[in-house]
Amino acid sequence: MRGDRQVQRARRAQGARRARLQKRRQQRNQRYGRFIGLTALGSLIPGTGLIAAGKRRLGTTVLVILVALMILGLAVVVLIPPTELASYGGDRQMMLIVGTALAAGAVAWLLIALGTHRSLEPDGLPTGKRLAGALVVIVSASVVVAPMAVGSRYAFTQRELVGNISSSGASNTTPEVDTSDPWADKPRLNVLFLGGDAGEGRSGLRPDTQILASIDTHTGATTMISLPRNLQNFPFPEGTPLAAAYPNGFSGGGDAGEWMLNAVYANVPRDHPEVFEGVGDPGADATKWAVEGALGIDVDYFIMVDLAGFEAVVDALGGITVNVPRDIPWGNKSLPDGTCTEANGYIQQGDNQHLDGFQALWFARSRCGSDDYERMERQRCVMNAIVAKVDPATLLSQYQSLASAAGDIITSDVPADLFPALIELMVKVRTQPLESLTLDNEFFGSMGTTSADPDYDALHARVQEILTAPDDAATPDPGETGTPGDTTEATGQNADDAASDGSGAAIEHASDDADAEAEQPAEEPTEGATDEPAADEPVDAGSVC
Known part of the structure; x- marks a missing residue:
């Protein structure tokens, strides 16, 4: 118990x-x-x-x-x-x-x-x-x-x-502005975009792509003026050292290819080094003066894009989407007799084609089977596609690669302290449609001249008329826009014919590029194609691309 x-x-x-x-x-x-x-x-x-x-x-x-x-x-x-x-x-x-x-x-x-x-x-x-x-x-x-x-x-x-x-040196051409209110006395900001390639096989850098963006500083409405690289006999602005050096305009003897717009960048600083002492980018300064003389408007700043690194930017964006008007060859070269080597492949014709950086670069630069003016159209297509792709989500997700690529290939004479105001203006630009004006054979033909010998007084007046027109007057009726006609492979005979008529459209110099070519004038629109807007009026680039 x-x-x-x-x-x-x-x-x-x-x-x-x-x-x-x-x-x-x-x-x-x-x-x-x-x-x-x-x-x-x-x-x-x-x-x-x-x-x-x-x-x-x-x-x-x-x-x-x-x-x-x-x-x-x-x-x-x-x-x-x-x-x-x-x-x-x-x-x-x-x-x-x-x-x-x-x-x-x-x-x-x-x-x-x-x-x-x-x-x-x-x-x-x-x-x-x-x-x-x-x-x-x-x-x-x-x-x-x-x-x-x-x-x-x-x-x-x-x-x-x-x-x-931003600007890395002195410049003869940049304006003095009050950065606290830079647009107070500037109704339009004119920025010259240059695309050049100083790669292997080239004799110096020649910016074959020259597009002036004229921006309304109040609304952000922008007109892009594409200048042909074979523009000739342009004057330099009065009062500048180059006006005294070239009293009869940019012209001279010898190879005509050395007296085109795209030759200014290399040739003018070489021939007149005293004008550009201490200047950060003498070629860009000279080209700005040349464009001012050609268009009759002030060019405030330039932005140079090295096309050799351009594809890195497009790849960082995840590619771009454009309408491809015809099969565009890549991997080939144009020859002095107007023929082309065999292409490695083609960018296929079609709407809403997605291009990576490599394809976008060839789409913008391919010369075989086209003239300068069609190529200028394609370059505007690419620029518009890039602007459309740069949305906040893409910037945030790809910012590091975008910034790295841009820093390697872009130079400018924009002062660093002007960038805040410039970015604020670019926000306005994104809300407006981009209009474009191409100085092509049809444009000069409408004034009874050619790109080899334009009437610059008439050109100045027409550009001023376009840039000062009310927005609704400057925009063409969408029903009047059309697509560019197909082009064919350039031939030596076509090139000779174009050169003999003084148009300048076929003038090319072998030192300009390893794949230099003789170019042909733009063909007439094919039968059944829709009517294009008047050559001297801005075109909504979206309707072309």
């Missing part, structure tokens, strides 16, 4: 010990779960975990600072217009401040999360649970810290990009 009582007491004591151990285990689990939860919360919302750990004053201070910064950020987004916010991307000083602030914020956030973890961690935790707690800190904090770190990197990259592509 006595033994039974002892057994019962032992069993009750053992049960009590198991109950106490179970209770302690549950309390430890509850404490650990609370620790994990508060650690995650403190990593996501700095200050809350410190308050829970008993460090109320420190935690409250951190939380108040966080709320104040969030209110400040919200006020900036709400009160500052989006275009002005976008313009900060061109302010190198602002990008330095933003990049530094984001980097410092990310470090501070991570340190507070680690401090919260240490303050909340119960004593005596086994190694596995301590590591699990640290993992919670890393995962929770990274939700905020990683975007801040990426933002900091983007800010520093943007600052470097602006520095790389």
